[in-house]
Amino acid sequence: MPAADPILVVENIVKRFETQDGVLTAVDDVSFNVVPGEFLSVIGPSGCGKSTLFNVIGGLMGGYDGRVTVGGETIRGPHASIGMIFQEESTFPWRTVIDNVAFPLEIAGMGKAERIERGRHFIDLVGLNGFERRYPAELSGGMRQRVSMARTLASEPKILLMDEPFAALDEQTRLLLGDKVLQIQQDLKQTTLLITHNLTEAVQLSDRILVMTYRPGKLKRLVEIKLPRPRTSEIVSSDDFGRYVAQIWSDLREEATKGLKDDEARRGGEKSS
Amino acid sequence: MSAGATIRREAVPIVFGVACLLALVALIEVLIRMGWINPFIVPKPTDIVMSFERIIMEENILPRFFLTCGEALMASLMLSVAGISIGVLLHRSRIVRLATETWVAAVASAPLVLMYPLFLVIFGRSAWTIIMIAFVSALPPVILKTLEGLSGTRPVLINVGRSFKLTPSQLYWKILFPSALPTIFVGVRLGMIFALINIVGVEFLINFGGLGQLVNELAERYDLPGTYAAICFVILVSVLFFIGTERIERWLRPGT
Numbered sequence: 001m002p003a004a005d006p007i008l009v010v011e012n013i014v015k016r017f018e019t020q021d022g023v024l025t026a027v028d029d030v031s032f033n034v035v036p037g038e039f040l041s042v043i044g045p046s047g048c049g050k051s052t053l054f055n056v057i058g059g060l061m062g063g064y065d066g067r068v069t070v071g072g073e074t075i076r077g078p079h080a081s082i083g084m085i086f087q088e089e090s091t092f093p094w095r096t097v098i099d100n101v102a103f104p105l106e107i108a109g110m111g112k113a114e115r116i117e118r119g120r121h122f123i124d125l126v127g128l129n130g131f132e133r134r135y136p137a138e139l140s141g142g143m144r145q146r147v148s149m150a151r152t153l154a155s156e157p158k159i160l161l162m163d164e165p166f167a168a169l170d171e172q173t174r175l176l177l178g179d180k181v182l183q184i185q186q187d188l189k190q191t192t193l194l195i196t197h198n199l200t201e202a203v204q205l206s207d208r209i210l211v212m213t214y215r216p217g218k219l220k221r222l223v224e225i226k227l228p229r230p231r232t233s234e235i236v237s238s239d240d241f242g243r244y245v246a247q248i249w250s251d252l253r254e255e256a257t258k259g260l261k262d263d264e265a266r267r268g269g270e271k272s273s
Numbered sequence: 274m275s276a277g278a279t280i281r282r283e284a285v286p287i288v289f290g291v292a293c294l295l296a297l298v299a300l301i302e303v304l305i306r307m308g309w310i311n312p313f314i315v316p317k318p319t320d321i322v323m324s325f326e327r328i329i330m331e332e333n334i335l336p337r338f339f340l341t342c343g344e345a346l347m348a349s350l351m352l353s354v355a356g357i358s359i360g361v362l363l364h365r366s367r368i369v370r371l372a373t374e375t376w377v378a379a380v381a382s383a384p385l386v387l388m389y390p391l392f393l394v395i396f397g398r399s400a401w402t403i404i405m406i407a408f409v410s411a412l413p414p415v416i417l418k419t420l421e422g423l424s425g426t427r428p429v430l431i432n433v434g435r436s437f438k439l440t441p442s443q444l445y446w447k448i449l450f451p452s453a454l455p456t457i458f459v460g461v462r463l464g465m466i467f468a469l470i471n472i473v474g475v476e477f478l479i480n481f482g483g484l485g486q487l488v489n490e491l492a493e494r495y496d497l498p499g500t501y502a503a504i505c506f507v508i509l510v511s512v513l514f515f516i517g518t519e520r521i522e523r524w525l526r527p528g529t
Contacts (some may be wrong), residue, residue, distance in 0.1 A: 060432055076525060077438075084436040088429040094526050105439050107447070133526030187349045 006033035007081075008057070009157055013066035015052050025054040027064070028216035034159065034193055039185055041194040041202040042210045043248065045256040049217030050195045051087070052158040054163040057193065058084045070159065082201040083157030087164040093137040097123060100147050104155035105225075112120055122150040125184060129214065142166075146180065149215050153184070156209045160185075160192040175233040186230050198253065200236060203227075203244045211248060214243040215262065221251050286513060317496040321505070324498035330485055332499070338506050341472060341483030344400055345510055348468040353461050356412050360419020360457070370420070381413035386471050389478055403475045412448025412466035422453030443450035454526040458518060465514050473507050484510070 015027040035192075039229065044050050046230035056062035057068055059078040067074055070081045078084075088258050091100050102119035111119070123129055128145040136144050145165055164267050165176040178201055185192050185205075202209050209223045225244055227235055235241050298318045305317050313389075328334050332403040363370040389406055396402040410438045426449050434448045476485025484507050 058436060060435060078436050080438060082436075084432070086429050086432065088427070091450070092430065092433075092451070092455070094528050096528070103447075105438060107437055107443065137528060141395050152436075191429045 004035040004057075007036045007071055008034040008193065009067075010053075010067045011067045011069075013056055013064055013068070015049070015056060015061070015064040025216035027056070028218045029066075030212075030217065030220065032210055032222075033067075034082070034191060036158075036191050037189040039194070039205055039207045040210065041206040041208075042103060042212060043196055043197055043202045043252065044212030044217060045214050045259040046197060046213045046253065047259050048214050049164055050197070051211065053217070054084075054161065054195045055137065058082055058161055064102055065270045075260050079110060081146050081158040083152040083155050083160050085145075085148055085152050085160065085162040087167050089136075089141065089168070091144050091149075092137050093136050095127060095134055096133050096272065097147050100136070103151055110153075110158075110234040119150075120156060122154045124207055126150045126180060127185075135205065139158045142169050142177055145169065145177065149181075149184075153188075153190075153238045158191060160190050161195075162192065163195045164197065165194075166198075167196075173206070174198070174201060174207075175236065179233045187191065187194075199245050203241055203248065204231065204233060204235060209248060211251045212255070220255070223248055280380050301486075313497070316501055320498040321501045324496075324502045325505075326444035328487075328491075328502050332377050332491070332503075334487060334503065334506060337483040338510070339483075340400070341476070341507070342471050342510055342513070344407065345465070345469050345484065345514060346375060348411065348472065349403050349461070349514065350464050351373070351404070351408045352464045352468060353470045355408075356415025357419050357478050358458065359412075360416045360423065360460075363420050364423040368436050371392060374417075374420070377416050378411050379524055381417070385410045386474055386478075389475055393479065398479060402479070403472050403482060407471040410471045411464040414463035414467065415457075415460040418463065419457050420451065422456030422460075423449055426515060427453040427454060436478050452474065454522065458522045458526075462515065462518055465518065466511070467505070468512070469511055 006100070009237065010033070011031050013027050013030045014025065017026055018022045028049075029051060032040070036059065041255065042050060052061065056064050057075075059068075059075050059082065062076075069075065070079050073079075075082075075141040092103065098116060098119050101122050105115035105118055120129070120132065122188075123132060126149055128143060128146055128150065131143065139147065144242065145168075166177050181192075181207060184190065192205075194202065194205060203225060206225050209221055209225060211221045211223065212218065213220045215263065223244070225243070227238070227240055301315065301317045302309065305312050305315060350526070363374065386406060392402045392406050396405055400506045425430055430448050430452055431444065434444045439447060472483075473485035473488070476482040477489045478485075480486050482501055488507070490498055491503055
């Protein structure tokens with residue numbers, strides 16, 4: 001990516017938690033920048049502090065050392081420039097698709113006719129036209145996640161922050177939704193930060209990938225993905241794609257193994273006690 | 274799905290329910306006629322049906338029915354407003370919740386109806402005695418279910434609200450409250466059951482007012498078919514209130 005002025009700066013973030021076994025450092029001295037229009041993924045094994053980092057950057061978690069700035073402004077809570085898409089299903093079941101998508105516009109005080117029109121634009125963008133009057137209970141998991149995405153995009157954030165948004169979906173839906181994210185990101189030139197543990201998803205979507213270590217979560221390596229754009233999910237069958245996946249997996253494998261052993265040791269400890 | 278298919282899908286459970294009820298009634302009729310159930314304890318369903326006309330024409334049942342309905346409606350409104358408000362207060366104030374939640378749960382199982390002499394002294398032999406006993410007895414489930422519904426709101430929905438920078442008041446009215454509504458309505462329905470039981474029970478005990486008083490009078494006359502017919506009207510009150518709350522819930526919380 002070109003060396004433009006970063007829109008998001010994460011500086012020396014350290015986050016510790018008090019646990020029954022003592023102090024646990026979830027994120028340890030993590031720093032990186034995101035430039036406008038960039039798609040950056042943070043990848044790491046389960047338990048490496050990815051979701052903690054997501055909550056810190058999104059302003060949902062305080063009590064950390066370091067600094068997060070958006071456009072030079074230090075964030076001290078949720079910031080209007082950051083739109084968040086969560087891992088869990090997060091549509092409002094009592095609202096129709098259009099009312100879900102128009103929710104941030106309603107909060108901003110926009111008139112009903114205008115927000116419905118704006119909402120339709122974002123529903124169209126995620127490919128859900130025709131479903132405006134449906135309730136989330138009538139939609140599939142993938143469609144509901146697209147509603148969440150449209151709702152966040154409707155608030156027109158400068159930075160889209162996503163925490164494993166496709167984690168609960170099957171692989172085929174995940175690849176197709178990846179296409180949709182790529183298309184939206186390319187159309188809107190949307191700066192995007194994706195937190196994920198899925199290798200193919202990260203390589204398919206990103207300009208750069210930050211690989212994290214297992215507990216405490218530190219940055220291990222930065223990988224620049226030089227696959228051509230515009231991309232689609234067809235890229236997964238290319239040789240270059242395979243090489244990137246293999247390269248990142250070699251870094252990740254060691255960390256994932258540590259995580260697995262740690263998990264087994266903990267379960268063994270629980271069993272014996 | 275076509276409109277016809279939707280109607281069929283919704284009609285089948287209703288038809289099945291009515292068919293089961295009729296089958297049960299027919300079974301009871303047969304068992305009584307065969308002498309397996311004592312007709313001096315349970316009258317024949319056909320006798321109960323025959324007595325409807327008599328209790329409507331001679332026992333003035335419609336004004337009594339509307340009086341019991343009115344008492345139940347007033348008690349339900351009062352317990353919905355007070356119960357939901359107290360539940361919200363307990364949810365907002367942790368210290369008040371910790372101090373009182375166990376007591377509220379304990380009151381739910383207390384036989385408050387036995388305190389009717391105290392209510393008679395305060396409110397006199399009037400509908401207000403009946404309404405107030407029903408209100409007090411039915412309050413705990415509404416409070417507890419409101420608290421449960423608000424506390425059970427999925428954290429991710431709250432985080433969505435926070436990410437859109439909602440004010441505490443917006444977070445409450447746009448997310449917490451609609452999310453909690455199904456559980457709150459379970460509490461309101463439970464409260465209504467408690468209220469109706471207490472209303473009819475106190476009407477019976479103090480021999481005043483609506484259907485409970487009529488059940489008392491008919492039972493004392495040993496008019497068993499009439500007594501059971503009057504009880505059918507009590508059930509009708511309950512059914513009407515259930516249908517009413519279901520409609521209100523669907524209106525307030527669509528999509529479920």
